[in-house]
Amino acid sequence: FHQRRVLRSIKCFQYTDSALKCQNKYPNADCEKLFGNAVKVNTDTERPDNCFKNAAGVYNEPMKQLAVSICPLTCGYCCITPAYNCENKRNPRIACSTITPDMCENPTWKPIIVEDCPNVCGFCKEGVQFFFQFIFTYELPTNSDLGTCVDIAKDCAADISICNHIDMQDFVKKNCKRTCGFCNEASAECGNDPKCARWVANGYCTSSFYSDEMKKKYCGKPCKLC
Known part of the structure; x- marks a missing residue:
């Protein structure tokens, strides 16, 4: 047995x-x-x-x-199997037992799950390879962030302790605004997000995908828009 x-x-x-x-x-x-x-x-x-x-x-x-x-x-x-045969982080930022199938399939949640609870979703073989994919594919802000108070990530309410977890603050303020009560949080008119250096290096300031308003909100100073 x-x-x-x-x-x-x-x-x-x-x-x-x-x-x-x-x-x-x-x-x-x-x-x-x-x-x-x-x-x-x-x-x-x-x-x-x-x-x-x-x-x-x-x-x-x-x-x-x-x-x-x-x-x-x-x-x-x-x-x-190799995809599931690994250990979860000893002190994960989210309770691994609360992760749902929708969360496993959601790219917003994937970097958290890969690092903290990989064996729940079969991410044991992902590791560093996904980290670099995430930087270039998923880490830039989306237009849905702008002027909208919704949860971008799936099932934020599955474990509401993430709202107060010190290591999850950047994530929940961006992706779980509604669940965690950040709807009325004022944003700077000329932003300088901590991740701007990475975004700018990836072409955020010159990208035609993002509006000037959005560029100014998140990285106005690094993009020299204000």
Whole structure:
């Protein structure tokens, strides 16, 4: 049983969500033909022998690794796939247990989750590669920030403690204004956001995508607009 991520109950062992939160690389029907009936969350059904045994009924590591690589959902091996087999940060900025599927798919949340709770969404292999993608793709402000009080990030209210977390202030003031009560916060007429140096280096001041009003609001001084 040490090879499963399981929850002990009085009567039996049961598969938890973490064992079944990924997808098979092969179609589910094909995986069941190869390995047997899929395991189910909160059941004590034994993992099919084909998931870890050879034809002689003996434990076989190559057979197990094959199941992990192509049909982890069917065999209940999601938690030991490379995408999920890592540790979350010891003191994350957001409670990892509150992260929703929508948050996993939202690019605004992704840098936080990659750094703090990677095994929740299968981001264990993302790391530094995503950090650079984020700088050039997602970190510039969006037009939805301008004159609108909405939550840009999905499910900000899933863990409202982020509103007061000292390391989340830049994030929530930009992406969770409505949930965290920053709707009426006055903005400077000639801005100099701490991230302006990076944005300017990425072409913010000369980009035709952003309006002059928005450039002035966030980086008016570095862009020499005021």
